[in-house]
Amino acid sequence: MSSAKEDSQSSMKSASTVAALAIAAGSPLAAAGAAPDTALPPGFSVIGAHQIAVRCDEELEQRRKMMANMERHSGAGTILGEFNALTLRTGGFDDPLAVLQNAAPEKETRAAAQACLEKLVPFATEVFQSTRLYARVLALRTNDEQDQSYRRLLLENFEDTGASLPEDKRAQAKAIQDELSTLALQFRQNLNNDATTVAVRAQDVEGTPPSWRDARARDASGNYLVSLDYPSYVTFLETAQNADARQRVWMAFQNRGGQPNLDLLDRALVLRSQLAQIYGYADYASFSLRRKMAGSPQAVADFLQSVKSGVDEVEARELEELRQEKAAIAGVAAQDVRLERWDISFLEHRLKRNRYQVDQEALRAYFPTDASVQFVLRLAERLYGIRFVPREVAVWHPEVRYYEVLEQNAKGEAGDRIGGIYLDLFPREGKFTHAAAFGVRSGSTLARQRPIKALLCNLDRKGLTQRELETLLHEFGHALHGVLSRTRYADQSGTNVRLDFVEAPSQMFEEWGRREAPLHLLGQICPQCPVLSAQQIEQMAEARRFGMGLQYARQWLLASYDLALHTGPPKPALATWEQLEGASRLGHVAGTMMPASFGHIMGGYESGYYGYMWSQVLALDMLSAFDGNLLDAGVGHRYRRIILESGGSRPPEELVEQFLGRKPNAQAFYEEISGRR
């Protein structure tokens, strides 16, 4: 996997999980259509560890009161509106708290946020185990499509949480779900707090860019301290000439999370299997996949099989080229060199630089960080007819910026409010180490509440590589999905879609960082920046084609691993990985434990990792609607209205078909993974 692209958060709240009951303060009990949202910019203020603990207890009490009120009624009544109000309350509190857990500067605040989230987690299960509330939703009769769709979602949540189970099994399911949520929080916190650095000697950094060296801390003996956040790790792996040093850094990266996280994962696998059995399913994959587009483990296995046959030869060819490259450097015959996993990034980087004159590090000069962020905002403004206006609001760290998102009126001026977005772009100690879009507030037209998202990234301050620009676009795609959503109910807003569709809008948006016309906008934003020529952009495209086999073979491996873990009886996580990775062309390196940092399968993507590739099928297909003109605002507006605004209120296959005017197909995807697109 191209690691810089890895993200894990964007859709923690799949529409089909109990987590759909997230957090929100304010307007409790406003069953249908609360007060207008006058609170933008939002009242998001950083609260200290002590305040979090106090607020947490009050919050839980208020929620329970709200739920008791809902249970007091019988018959459907205004049940959907009541549920919406409850979701807004819970999401409005839990979502900002999750941001604090991942990004608050003080360790105490992060820990307090986590403790509070752990305390609040069981509430979602309580709600969706309530037979009284289940009965009220069941009693609802409606011909309205949005209401029907939300009713269906709630019923799925009730069924998946145990309301339809006999009492003893319901209690078991609750205990399991509560423990699973806690395990997931602990897993992520272990990774966030892992401050491992690897000391390498001054001669070991040969090959790395001066800007990278300048940004590193040194120890008393003058060694460079390589931390494992992306700007530090990826650049080192790609550019450091000393293979031994690369090996040490690579090993440390593979072992993040360590044995404690492996233990958490193993425990989770046992619990998931038990949960599935309570519901009468053979395994967790069968239980989980019935709520996804794919529908069944067999459908995923078939998909993965066709991916495998699409990339197999391409991967073999690319690895052979890298082996030749390694042999040429060493001045020996190709059959005498062995490719190691810590060679791949380095050799690929070198080959792209030499063959296509594309040096990702050198591209930082073309994509200054600030201009790149403005570029992404400008693109969205053009495509979707919106405006971003910076506002001073309370933030959790001085570097965080906030933009209000406004409708662009006929004169091109800022008009009605749509929502807002926080940007927290740079690495900090203790901060979430990937890139992801977090929810802060869900949108609901019923409650007239506008959505707010937060981007948590780890960008390099000295400019971006093209890949990092793609990552920024990707996460921004998630954020826009949330902010431009206009659904009646918060549980269906934005990224609350089927999990194997959620990556499609974000993956599609990456393309805007690869094509000439959009990249041209960068020159308007930053007149003094060097401009990429058409030839350079074409070379970048060619360089990108190389490595598709490696990238998708890796994605295939991760998705197959995820499916293997959740199919059949529970298996030990590490041994299963050793076996599967061991069967790959580069093999398994003894002593490494990648699953300990595989946050996806402890963060909502369990038996859903294939969804990245499944979404990519739809992303590339939807891209074809632009017919090569990525700045076509007409198509952009249509995309906004049909795909983004609908969120999870309609089935994704229906939305895509309406947008394309035909059934979706996988042709563009198979061209992509074989490097022909």
Ligand SMILES: [Zn+2]
């Ligand atoms: Zn994503």
